[in-house]
Each structure stands twice: as structure tokens, then as C-alpha cells.
């Protein structure tokens with residue numbers, strides 16, 4: 140059909156603009172001299188505005204309308220493309236561009252206010268800004284529409300088809316169990332500093348990380364790894380995927396696990412369907428699914444004891460100065476130490492999701508108007524003490540620690556926990572198909588693991604909603620149980636083993 144060709148061309152043009160903006164963003168975060176920032180911000184904004192205008196144009200709407208009318212003439216793949224594109228189109232045209240502009244203006248101002256308030260450890264300067272961001276975000280939710288709760292509309296932007304009620308049902312059973320696990324496994328924290336404070340040469344750190352991510356299945360010939368302040372992954376095409384990590388001179392873990400985490404994202408991107416690289420079906424299923432891959436590679440492989448047994452000789456050779464600090468068992472406990480921290484990004488596997496639950500509970504109530512910004516620090520500290528057993532010393536290591544709300548990312552946090560839950564459920568299915576993960580890792584069968592993920596997840600791109608994809612991949616709806624089983628098995632074993 141002629142309209143289908145026209146739609147494809149249009150989506151291709153839009154995708155080119157978006158990818159070009161992504162190249163500029165990658166460059167900004169890796170190599171650009173910092174005085175280039177204002178010009179770069181304009182360049183990126185121009186490309187993004189053009190992409191948005193093309194996508195929300197009347198012409199796109201007309202093409203979609205015609206194609207929907209004649210959808211029985213389309214094959215399944217094309218029908219899904221029209222459906223997925225229409226859903227996104229409807230969402231984007233519902234938000235008035237004046238609201239988008241207002242939000243983008245306030246968030247770019249807030250970023251600097253947040254940075255300063257955080258470094259000064261004071262809350263009051265951010266209050267009017269966050270009030271405005273939450274007010275405008277609520278407006279966005281109202282424009283998008285929702286059934287039960289305004290937060291539904293927001294989470295739907297990142298995890299299509301997920302509701303607040305479903306999310307609450309999935310997250311609630313985690314709370315008490317994880318609190319219990321936190322108490323039970325903190326004995327594993329005795330080695331938490333064992334290998335820190337030694338010189339880890341930057342060059343050696345990057346070399347080791349590169350070698351490991353290649354072994355795991357990240358294709359270096361279709362990608363790169365560089366350094367940035369905050370690790371991230373970006374894709375310009377499945378054949379060109381960029382990762383970054385960061386180096387800590389006296390702790391090998393940020394670079395090492397940062398690289399493996401991003402490689403998990405990167406492997407997903409490299410396997411997305413190339414035939415859809417210039418339309419929406421070439422995207423990942425959701426942020427939760429994306430994070431399921433980074434956490435799977437980072438934690439379920441990267442912190443696995445069979446994995447460490449395998450790479451221990453290489454690790455010792457790479458960091459001779461650190462290797463005298465302890466043996467393999469000490470090292471395994473070091474990379475798996477359970478120790479509640481106030482800072483989310485430093486959290487271990489057991490307590491990480493408690494950090495997310497704190498943010499989910501608060502942002503949900505903020506959006507609904509059931510909690511006021513002024514009352515946030517008190518609520519935050521209370522929840523932190525209740526769930527993590529420690530209390531922030533101020534707002535810098537409390538409510539102001541994350542950038543998300545200041546840049547308007549509201550409804551985004553739960554995708555981190557969904558990622559952890561999805562990864563555990565995928566792991567159970569993978570094991571019932573291929574045998575125990577420990578054994579696959581012990582015999583370096585990473586290709587088999589990637590092939591399984593590709594079959595079940597990667598190759599489908601954005602064809603299915605997250606709830607459908609997890610059902611197809613694992614035969615069950617998403618549940619917190621596999622994750623709880625995984626944590627309990629792993630840490631019971633670690634506490635008995637050594």
C-alpha cells in the first residue's frame with residue numbers, strides 16, 4: 140500500500156533526526172569541550188523539535204487513519220506497526236506543545252537549582268521548582284488520560300499498559316520480604332571494604348571491562364566503550380551501539396559493573412530487529428525490559444560465584460596490588476556485600492528495590508496531590524528509616540540525591556524494579572530451557588544465553604506490550620516471586636559457603 144510506504148519513509152526521517160540528536164548527546168557526554176554546551180543544547184533541541192513536529196504532523200495522522208481503515212489488507216507485522224505508531228501518535232498529540240515547552244523550560248532551570256541545593260544540603264530552594272514540575276506533570280497526566288489514578292498515565296509512558304494498581308500489587312509483597320532479607324543478610328557486609336583503597340590503574344580497568352563485555356556477547360565491531368560522568372548506553376543503529384562507564388581509581392567495581400550493566404543494555408540494542416531500525420518496532424519493549432537485561436548481565440552473571448571463579452586468574456593478573464588483600468572467596472563476598480546505604484546508586488541487590496519503593500510511594504502521592512512538596516523531606520526520612528533501617532543526615536543524601544524529579548522524570552523509577560523482577564523471571568525460564576545458569580556460566584556458554592534472550596525478547600523489538608512479552612517469554616504474568624527466590628537462594632548459599 141502506498142500509505143504504508145509513505146508512513147515508513149516518514150518514520151525513517153524522524154528516526155534519522157532522533158539518532159543524529161543522539162550522536163550529539165553522546166559526544167556531549169564523552170568528548171565535547173564543556174564550553175560547547177550552550178551551542179550543543181540548541182543543536183539537540185532543534186533536531187528534537189523537528190522530529191516531534193514531523194511525528195505529530197497532520198500528515199502522519201492522515202496516513203495512520205487511512206491505514207487503520209484498511210488494516211485487514213495489511214500483514215500482521217504491518218498491522219502491528221500501524222497500531223504501535225498510532226498509540227504513540229495519540230499520546231503525543233494529546234499533550235499541548237505549550238505544556239511541553241513550559242516543562243522543558245522549568246526543568247532546564249531546575250537542574251541547576253537542584254545541583255546547588257544538593258551541594259548546599261538545603262531543601263527550600265527547590266520547593267517552588269518541584270511544585271511547578273509536579274503541577275505541570277499532573278497536567279500532562281490529565282491530557283493523556285487515565286482510568287483510576289493520574290500516575291497511570293505517567294508510568295504508561297515508560298512501561299506501556301501498566302497501571303498503578305498492578306504496580307502496587309507487584310511491589311507490595313516485596314516490602315516486608317526485602318526488609319527481612321536486609322536484616323538476615325547484612326552479616327555479608329564484613330568484607331565490604333576489603334579490596335577498596337588500592338590503586339587500580341585506569342587503563343587496566345578499562346581493558347579488563349572491555350575484555351569481559353566482549354566475552355559476554357557485546358559486539359565490539361558494532362560498538363564502542365568510552366568514559367563519562369554517568370554511565371549510559373545509546374544506540375544509533377543496531378550496528379552502532381555506544382556504551383560508557385566511569386573509573387574510580389581506588390575501587391574497580393564502578394567501572395567493571397558499570398560496563399557489564401551497560402553491555403546488557405547494549406546487547407539488547409545490538410539484537411533489535413534491523414528491518415525495523417527506522418521505525419517504532421525497532422525499539423526495545425519498555426524501559427523495564429531494557430533494565431532487565433542490564434541487571435541480568437550485571438548481577439546474575441557479573442556477580443555470580445561461578446563467573447568469579449572463572450575470571451579470578453585474569454583479575455589477579457590485572458590488579459596485582461589488590462590481589463594480596465584476600466582470596467577468591469573474599470572477593471566474591473566483596474562484590475556481593477549486603478549493606479544498607481542511603482544512596483540508591485550504591486545499593487546492593489537485596490536493598491536496591493527498597494530505594495525504588497520509597498520513590499514510587501512518594502511520587503504517586505505527589506502527583507495525586509495527596510502529599511505536598513514541603514512535606515517531602517520528613518516523609519522521605521521516615522520511609523528510609525522504616526525500610527532501610529538508616530536515616531539520612533540531610534537532604535543531600537536523602538530526598539535530593541536523584542536527578543530524576545528535577546528533570547521531569549516522574550513515573551520512571553518503578554521501571555528499575557520491574558527490570559529486576561523481569562530479569563529473575565526470565566532467568567527461571569532460561570534455566571528450565573537450558574539448565575542451571577551457574578553451569579552455563581561455568582562453561583562460558585554466554586552465546587547460548589544471548590541466543591535464548593534474542594529468541595524470547597530482543598528480536599521482537601516493540602511488537603508486544605511488556606505484559607504480553609513476559610507472558611510469551613515465560614508463560615506467566617510478571618510476579619515478584621522469582622526475584623525473591625533468586626535473592627534467597629543466592630544469599631543463603633553465599634552465607635553458608637564461606
Ligand code: CO
Nearest residue numbers: 400404430433
Ligand atoms: Co540501566
